[in-house]
Amino acid sequence: MPDKVSLTIDGRTVDAPAGSTILQAAQRANIYIPHLCHNDELKPYGACRLCLVEITHGKRTRQVASCIYEITEGLEVKTDTERVKNVRKLVVELMLARNPKHPAIRKIASKVGVEKTRFAVEIKGCILCGMCIRTCREVVGVNAISYKSRGFLREVATPFNESPTDCIACGSCAYVCPVDFIQMTEKNGVRTIWNTEFPLQKCKKCGRDIAPEKQLEYFRKKVNLPENHFDTCLHCR
Numbered sequence: 001m002p003d004k005v006s007l008t009i010d011g012r013t014v015d016a017p018a019g020s021t022i023l024q025a026a027q028r029a030n031i032y033i034p035h036l037c038h039n040d041e042l043k044p045y046g047a048c049r050l051c052l053v054e055i056t057h058g059k060r061t062r063q064v065a066s067c068i069y070e071i072t073e074g075l076e077v078k079t080d081t082e083r084v085k086n087v088r089k090l091v092v093e094l095m096l097a098r099n100p101k102h103p104a105i106r107k108i109a110s111k112v113g114v115e116k117t118r119f120a121v122e123i124k125g126c127i128l129c130g131m132c133i134r135t136c137r138e139v140v141g142v143n144a145i146s147y148k149s150r151g152f153l154r155e156v157a158t159p160f161n162e163s164p165t166d167c168i169a170c171g172s173c174a175y176v177c178p179v180d181f182i183q184m185t186e187k188n189g190v191r192t193i194w195n196t197e198f199p200l201q202k203c204k205k206c207g208r209d210i211a212p213e214k215q216l217e218y219f220r221k222k223v224n225l226p227e228n229h230f231d232t233c234l235h236c237r
Ligand code: FES
Pocket: 034, 035, 036, 037, 038, 045, 046, 047, 048, 049, 050, 051, 052, 065, 066, 067, 068
């Protein structure tokens, strides 16, 4: 199998490593394709549909999510046909109906030429990109949250909407959320996330908060560190 694949994107010949997706090939060539649920550290998922492009193979043309579609030799990709632009606008309008004010969505909206949504605004905040769920599962190695319900009722939630027993309060889900939907606070030695309070471990020397006890315990066991490894903070070591 050749190392490189040659394709055309908007009429330009682009070479990219075999196994790349269209989005990755476009990024290498500095061709802008809007996207919201893609992150190089996570497995491609194709949730937001913002990255839609048109591909032609022989006589057949169709639309695909560029973040999950692997490139092949001779593939023809168009990122800005009228059909693509219309679908993209529709996707952005649907996002604006769930979260009309967030700067990340407004920025994409202005890039694709959308000023307001045609749909009834029902503020949900979350745009269901699934980055939080995937980060929890794929990066942290925990399965504390997942999608719940279907259609309009779909949301990200903890099992049975209760305190998540598997959550270690690392905050990775909040960190990766592109629309700041997941709330995480820290006050009086406690981190609160997913409506659950997690005590923070204090440095035994200086008394500073280090991190949630549960998170430190999780990492300590995962990499087999000694019991007292996190007794002191980085400053005091
Ligand atoms: S970035 Fe491709 S579907 Fe979201």
